[in-house]
Amino acid sequence: MKVLVPVKRVIDYNVKVRVKADQTGVDLANVKMAMNPFCEIAVEEAVRQKEKGAATEVVAVSIGPVQAQETLRTALAMGADRAILIQTDQDLEPLAIAKVLAAIVAEEAPDVVIMGKQAIDGDNNATGQMLSALLDWPQAAFASELVLSAGSAKVTREIDGGLQTVEVALPAVITADLRLNEPRYASLPNIMKAKKKPLDVKELSALGVDTVPRLKVLKVAEPPKRTGGVKVGSAAEIVSNLKSNGVF
Amino acid sequence: MAVLVFADHDNTTLKDGTNKTVTAALALSSDVDVLVAGKGAGDVAKAAAGIAGVRKVLHAESDALGQGLAEAISGLIVPLMAGYDALLTPATSLGKSFSPRVAANLDVAQITEVVEVVDGSTFVRPIYAGNALETVQSSDAKKVITVRATNFKAAADGGSAAIETIDAGPGAGKTAFVDQQIVKSARPDLTAAKIVVSGGRAMGSAEEFQRVIDPLADKLGAAVGASRAAVDAGYAPNDYQVGQTGKVVAPDLYVAIGISGAIQHLAGMKDSKVIVAINKDGDAPIFQVADLGLVADYKTAVPELMDALTAAGK
Ligand SMILES: Cc1cc2nc3c(=O)[nH]c(=O)nc-3n(C[C@H](O)[C@H](O)[C@H](O)COP(=O)(O)OP(=O)(O)OC[C@H]3O[C@@H](n4cnc5c(N)ncnc54)[C@H](O)[C@@H]3O)c2cc1C
Ligand SMILES: Nc1ncnc2c1ncn2[C@@H]1O[C@H](COP(=O)(O)O)[C@@H](O)[C@H]1O
Numbered sequence: 001m002k003v004l005v006p007v008k009r010v011i012d013y014n015v016k017v018r019v020k021a022d023q024t025g026v027d028l029a030n031v032k033m034a035m036n037p038f039c040e041i042a043v044e045e046a047v048r049q050k051e052k053g054a055a056t057e058v059v060a061v062s063i064g065p066v067q068a069q070e071t072l073r074t075a076l077a078m079g080a081d082r083a084i085l086i087q088t089d090q091d092l093e094p095l096a097i098a099k100v101l102a103a104i105v106a107e108e109a110p111d112v113v114i115m116g117k118q119a120i121d122g123d124n125n126a127t128g129q130m131l132s133a134l135l136d137w138p139q140a141a142f143a144s145e146l147v148l149s150a151g152s153a154k155v156t157r158e159i160d161g162g163l164q165t166v167e168v169a170l171p172a173v174i175t176a177d178l179r180l181n182e183p184r185y186a187s188l189p190n191i192m193k194a195k196k197k198p199l200d201v202k203e204l205s206a207l208g209v210d211t212v213p214r215l216k217v218l219k220v221a222e223p224p225k226r227t228g229g230v231k232v233g234s235a236a237e238i239v240s241n242l243k244s245n246g247v248f
Numbered sequence: 249m250a251v252l253v254f255a256d257h258d259n260t261t262l263k264d265g266t267n268k269t270v271t272a273a274l275a276l277s278s279d280v281d282v283l284v285a286g287k288g289a290g291d292v293a294k295a296a297a298g299i300a301g302v303r304k305v306l307h308a309e310s311d312a313l314g315q316g317l318a319e320a321i322s323g324l325i326v327p328l329m330a331g332y333d334a335l336l337t338p339a340t341s342l343g344k345s346f347s348p349r350v351a352a353n354l355d356v357a358q359i360t361e362v363v364e365v366v367d368g369s370t371f372v373r374p375i376y377a378g379n380a381l382e383t384v385q386s387s388d389a390k391k392v393i394t395v396r397a398t399n400f401k402a403a404a405d406g407g408s409a410a411i412e413t414i415d416a417g418p419g420a421g422k423t424a425f426v427d428q429q430i431v432k433s434a435r436p437d438l439t440a441a442k443i444v445v446s447g448g449r450a451m452g453s454a455e456e457f458q459r460v461i462d463p464l465a466d467k468l469g470a471a472v473g474a475s476r477a478a479v480d481a482g483y484a485p486n487d488y489q490v491g492q493t494g495k496v497v498a499p500d501l502y503v504a505i506g507i508s509g510a511i512q513h514l515a516g517m518k519d520s521k522v523i524v525a526i527n528k529d530g531d532a533p534i535f536q537v538a539d540l541g542l543v544a545d546y547k548t549a550v551p552e553l554m555d556a557l558t559a560a561g562k
Binding site (some may be wrong): 011013016017018019026037064093094095098104111117118120121122123124125126127128129130131132133137138139140141142145154158159160161162163164165166167168169172177178179212215216217218219221222223226228229230231232233234235236237238239240241242243247248 | 258315316318319324341342344345346347348349350351352355356357358359360361370373374375376377378379380381382383384385386387388413420421422423424425426427429430431434436437475476479480485486487489492493500501511512518521522523524526530535536537538540541542543544549550552555556557559561562
């Protein structure tokens with residue numbers, strides 16, 4: 001069973017993001033970048049499925065700038081077998097990414113695509129569901145447990161109000177939620193080994209996929225600031241304050 | 249322009265996120281229809297027909313729709329969109345799971361978690377855990393939008409729209425429902441509650457979480473939330489998670505107990521009207537957004553708070 005894992009390079013989740021003064025975007029200069037945390041969970045799951053014997057090959061793919069090779073090397077160090085970079089400096093929308101991934105699926109013919117539920121830069125939570133729709137494959141979004149067997153996958157999903165279990169016929173698209181697993185740190189020997197694993201680079205233009213943006217960003221602004229920071233001396237003061245400012 | 253709103257419900261009760269999404273829809277057009285897709289959801293359809301400003305309710309019934317299977321819901325909606333210029337869906341887990349499918353099948357972008365409608369093609373949405381607000385203009389003929397309901401006022405009741413029963417659509421195809429565990433609670437819904445009490449990693453165990461957080465929530469008539477750390481550790485169920493990748497809440501009062509205030513948590517609650525924080529670390533980032541911060545051990549502070557509330561007639 002072959003697993004395809006799309007991974008995105010994003011601002012590290014610990015970085016405090018700043019909006020540019022000219023409101024054209026956020027400041028990415030000299031900012032620490034990393035693999036999107038949900039993609040790490042997806043890679044970890046694919047590797048565990050391979051370690052369990054349920055999967056045979058794990059292919060990581062990223063669409064992004066030349067530096068996304070580092071993200072793919074991280075996936076390889078975690079245990080992916082090979083990697084593909086679809087290189088572009090364009091910032092693509094989820095629909096375009098889903099179309100590019102559909103083209104890669106057509107070439108690679110994986111049995112299952114495991115990806116992150118959400119990229120923490122755009123916070124779209126859309127690409128996996130879009131890919132599933134474009135391929136007309138079943139989807140299991142927000143997975144917290146995955147059991148792969150021949151021809152199907154049993155997936156527990158995090159839904160409003162609790163958990164739901166579904167069974168999807170393979171091939172399918174599965175998106176990872178936080179509770180699916182805890183990603184490993186790549187060991188030094190594995191980081192070294194990863195340098196020798198195959199990493200193919202293709203130009204986005206070579207795929208012939210329509211990636212024209214549908215949304216024009218008119219501006220990126222800072223949200224209104226909260227004026228917090230008031231400390232009180234006792235629990236009783238909390239209550240009297242809530243009374244005086246009309247909450248009770 | 250005609251707009252279709254997807255109704256949020258649990259097959260029994262219409263959720264107030266629907267009314268809020270109708271408000272967002274009415275900012276686009278006065279021709280707003282509501283789709284109730286479910287199983288045994290007749291009361292929900294009636295409630296939707298009672299929202300002021302709604303033109304018509306479309307009501308579809310099947311097992312797969314009632315189970316909230318994304319393929320069944322998108323399969324139902326995609327052909328309906330021939331008659332609409334926009335689809336607005338509350339950004340619940342369910343909405344997030346099917347709305348992008350509809351967008352992809354229509355070959356349009358999804359405009360995710362809209363917090364403001366500027367005009368018929370221009371919308372504001374948060375990115376980077378709410379650290380930035382992006383204004384985007386869509387060039388697509390049809391708009392597929394998820395709505396952050398907490399940013400819109402609920403449309404009032406008082407309407408009397410007609411209810412039209414429609415065919416259930418193609419079903420879920422290659423996805424089969426196995427089972428689900430829904431946490432039943434007598435407390436208000438987290439995303440709609442006027443007051444939310446949330447606990448963090450400081451609770452240390454599920455028993456302690458329930459011992460400390462639940463009575464305080466009950467006293468305040470509040471919903472219960474949690475940080476990711478508390479959910480990951482099993483102190484609270486997954487759907488209690490408030491934050492960037494959990495639920496977004498904006499109650500009149502948010503009480504954070506033993507929560508540090510990581511940006512991912514703040515993303516889910518910083519639009520609350522009043523924020524109260526109890527944390528023993530005076531430097532915890534939660535205090536930067538708290539209107540009322542108490543530096544104290546929750547073990548003594550929460551009982552004192554309970555007493556003060558009792559004394560205040562709560
Ligand atoms: C991809 C990603 C997505 C995420 N999404 C979310 C999300 O949606 N929601 C979310 O909440 N987090 C999210 N997080 C996690 C977030 O970064 C933090 O790790 C998390 O919010 C921390 O939870 P906490 O505040 O309960 O725990 P901690 O940060 O450990 O804080 C515990 C606090 O309790 C205080 N404390 C300890 N003992 C006591 C006591 N006796 N009395 C009073 N105070 C005490 C401590 O001083 C401390 O401030 C996400 C992280 C990632 C990487
Ligand atoms: N540029 C990209 N390259 C590879 N995978 C991506 C890219 N963008 C998004 N994805 C995948 O889609 C998931 C959801 O992203 P999003 O829909 O943007 O929130 C991510 O976790 C990735 O698995």
